[in-house]
Amino acid sequence: MKCAEIAAETKLGKLIAKTAGITLACIVALILILFGVFTIFFPSVMVEITDFCGMEKASARYAVSVYTRSNDIDDLADVVERAYYAESWSIAADYGERLSAREDFESYCKKADASANAKPGGYAQFTAGLIAVSQYKLGNNAEALEAALTPNRQSFTENNAAVTLAMTVIADGDKDFASEILGELRGLLENINFDMEADITNLETLISVVESYCQSQA
Numbered sequence: 001m002k003c004a005e006i007a008a009e010t011k012l013g014k015l016i017a018k019t020a021g022i023t024l025a026c027i028v029a030l031i032l033i034l035f036g037v038f039t040i041f042f043p044s045v046m047v048e049i050t051d052f053c054g055m056e057k058a059s060a061r062y063a064v065s066v067y068t069r070s071n072d073i074d075d076l077a078d079v080v081e082r083a084y085y086a087e088s089w090s091i092a093a094d095y096g097e098r099l100s101a102r103e104d105f106e107s108y109c110k111k112a113d114a115s116a117n118a119k120p121g122g123y124a125q126f127t128a129g130l131i132a133v134s135q136y137k138l139g140n141n142a143e144a145l146e147a148a149l150t151p152n153r154q155s156f157t158e159n160n161a162a163v164t165l166a167m168t169v170i171a172d173g174d175k176d177f178a179s180e181i182l183g184e185l186r187g188l189l190e191n192i193n194f195d196m197e198a199d200i201t202n203l204e205t206l207i208s209v210v211e212s213y214c215q216s217q218a
Contacts, residue, residue, distance in 0.1 A: 047082075056086035064091065073099070073108050077127075084130045093134035093143075100127055121159030124151060129164030136165060141177055145184055153192060156199040163206055170213050182210045 044066050050059040060083040067075040076099050083091035099105060105124075112123035119126035132148035135141075148165040156162075162185070169178050185207045194200050 051082075056082065057088050060086045060088045060091055064095070067095075073102060073104055076102070077108070080127065080130055084134060087137070089134040089137040093131055093138060093140075096127060096131035096134060097147075100124070100131065121157060121163075125157070125160045125164075128161035132161050132165040133168045136168065136177070141180065145181065149184060149188065153188070155194060155196065156188075156203040158202055160202075166206060166210050170210070175214060178210055179214050182207065182214055185210065 044062075046062040047059050047066060050056075050062060060079065063075070063079045063082045067079050076095060080092055080096045080099055083089075083095065102108075109123040109127075112118060128147055128151045132144045135147055136144035144165060148161040152160050152162050162181075166178070166181050166185075169181060185203065189200070189203050189207065194203075
């Protein structure tokens with residue numbers, strides 16, 4: 001092969017490589033532009049995309065953007081649940097408290113409790129449980145206790161927020177906080193007269209479970 005032919009082929013190879021590089025750069029740039037456009041103008045699309053890709057924390061953050069635009073309670077509830085299951089505790093705690101403080105929260109709970117996908121114990125208790133556990137995971141034990149016990153001072157149903165918090169603490173092996181919870185539960189039993197016998201039974205059952213854990217050797 002003559003030197004001229006070799007030089008021509010080398011030049012052609014460099015041109016192809018350069019063209020391929022430019023094409024790839026253009027594709028990447030287009031993807032980034034589209035990503036930015038969807039992020040800014042269509043955050044709901046990004047919620048679904050990131051969720052599909054298994055990017056739970058990113059999905060929760062985009063859900064916040066969706067709620068910020070809509071101020072719709074359905075979107076706010078979606079933020080709380082996505083953040084909780086993504087273990088984005090600060091978002092779950094913050095927006096969970098915003099959710100429970102809304103004027104339309106009670107009516108939303110009634111609607112959720114009447115649906116086919118009703119939460120055991122009711123949506124209000126479910127939300128309080130998410131807030132309590134999120135605060136606990138953030139190291140805010142006092143706030144966690146307050147969130148768990150506040151909705152349970154007039155009655156003590158099954159599957160309530162105090163149960164959710166206590167079971168999480170036990171699963172985490174946190175005996176110090178479990179002992180603190182036990183003290184609060186005992187105080188609740190001593191100082192509050194529940195109207196329903198079932199409430200007392202539920203509270204006594206939880207006390208027994210937490211007490212057994214605190215006295216265990218593990």
